[in-house]
Amino acid sequence: MAVYTKVDDQTLSAFLSRYDVGKATSFKGIAEGVENSNYLLETTKARYILTLYEKRANPDELPYFLNMMEHLAEGGIPTPLPIHDKAGKALQILAGRPACLISFLSGVSVHHPSENQCAALGGMLADMHKVGQSFDESRPNDLSLAGWKDLAAKTEARADEVKAGLADEIRAEIAALDAAWPTGLPTGTIHADLFPDNVLFTGDTITGVIDFYFGCTDMLAYDIAVCINSWCFDENHQFLPGHAKRLMEMYDAHRPLTPVEVDALPLLCRGAALRFLLTRLYDWQNPVEGAVVTPKNPLDYLKRLKFHQQIRDAAGYVV
Numbered sequence: 110m111a112v113y114t115k116v117d118d119q120t121l122s123a124f125l126s127r128y129d130v131g132k133a134t135s136f137k138g139i140a141e142g143v144e145n146s147n148y149l150l151e152t153t154k155a156r157y158i159l160t161l162y163e164k165r166a167n168p169d170e171l172p173y174f175l176n177m178m179e180h181l182a183e184g185g186i187p188t189p190l191p192i193h194d195k196a197g198k199a200l201q202i203l204a205g206r207p208a209c210l211i212s213f214l215s216g217v218s219v220h221h222p223s224e225n226q227c228a229a230l231g232g233m234l235a236d237m238h239k240v241g242q243s244f245d246e247s248r249p250n251d252l253s254l255a256g257w258k259d260l261a262a263k264t265e266a267r268a269d270e271v272k273a274g275l276a277d278e279i280r281a282e283i284a285a286l287d288a289a290w291p292t293g294l295p296t297g298t299i300h301a302d303l304f305p306d307n308v309l310f311t312g313d314t315i316t317g318v319i320d321f322y323f324g325c326t327d328m329l330a331y332d333i334a335v336c337i338n339s340w341c342f343d344e345n346h347q348f349l350p351g352h353a354k355r356l357m358e359m360y361d362a363h364r365p366l367t368p369v370e371v372d373a374l375p376l377l378c379r380g381a382a383l384r385f386l387l388t389r390l391y392d393w394q395n396p397v398e399g400a401v402v403t404p405k406n407p408l409d410y411l412k413r414l415k416f417h418q419q420i421r422d423a424a425g426y427v428v
């Protein structure tokens with residue numbers, strides 16, 4: 110459960126009095142997530158999610174994320190909507206943290222996505238990229254090469270406590286990616302953390318896309334690489350080519366991939382694997398005292414990284 114900041118009854122009712130959302134009937138910490146504190150709030154009017162921003166969230170960037178969600182929702186992507194208070198304000202301070210009430214979306218996230226669900230994901234991701242083209246705000250991806258170097262420096266002293274030789278493997282991978290990281294690919298607004306726990310389904314239909322707090326401006330195909338990493342491996346970290354094929358085919362049907370994007374996929378997948386290896390490693394080494402959160406295993410992404418390292422070209426993902 111990710112709850113870093115506790116919200117008591119009095120604080121909650123004072124907060125809710127700013128809104129026209131009715132009275133709270135239930136308020137519970139949510140048993141998923143890593144980055145922020147999330148509560149499910151039920152009121153006499155509706156259900157909401159209350160998010161308190163923690164850890165990596167930079168308060169100055171929160172308006173960007175909320176505006177991105179609103180822009181995508183207006184374009185037909187099923188993202189939550191920030192709720193505005195009676196004075197028109199969406200972003201608040203609650204229990205000393207920046208906070209926002211957002212609309213609750215129905216559906217459930219899947220632990221073992223099917224090929225059909227990967228196809229739905231590919232189509233939605235391409236649609237999201239197309240709608241994102243008219244979003245006029247931008248934010249650099251602070252978890253790309255420069256961010257990885259920074260995390261590698263912060264984690265290297267104790268990386269070998271997690272696995273012997275890990276610091277060297279990370280150093281070598283950063284050097285390889287630094288020398289070959291693609292440029293000139295189509296860019297735009299990307300989600301950058303589109304894991305299965307951030308997509309809600311009813312059957313094979315996507316009913317929600319959540320957690321835009323790593324959203325940024327970067328190569329569109331990097332989002333596909335994040336999805337290949339997080340949707341197309343089984344629980345034993347074995348690659349699932351049928352999943353990747355359906356994801357990419359449906360993406361391509363909604364937004365045709367350019368040849369340079371296809372060629373860059375193995376490198377982008379390596380970069381995405383390294384990104385999650387590093388943030389997980391950092392979180393593993395730096396637990397937040399008193400937080401209720403289950404740290405994720407960094408080595409899951411070392412296994413994926415090794416898989417991508419032996420892929421020669423994008424065809425390796427679909428055979």
Ligand SMILES: Nc1ncnc2c1ncn2[C@@H]1O[C@H](COP(=O)(O)OP(=O)(O)O)[C@@H](O)[C@H]1O
Pocket residue numbers: 111139141142143144145146147158189211212213214215218306307317319320322
């Ligand atoms: N708008 C929403 N509608 C329904 N459930 C949500 C919504 N936002 C978050 N959740 C639930 O809260 C969990 C944690 O949210 P998430 O944004 O992924 O947190 P974190 O940023 O901490 O990773 C999700 O897995 C989902 O179950």
Ligand SMILES: N[C@@H](CCOP(=O)(O)O)C(=O)O
Pocket residue numbers: 141142143144302304306307320385388389405
């Ligand atoms: N997806 C990341 C962790 C970020 O947490 P999320 O709950 O916001 O997806 C990972 O799995 O390492």
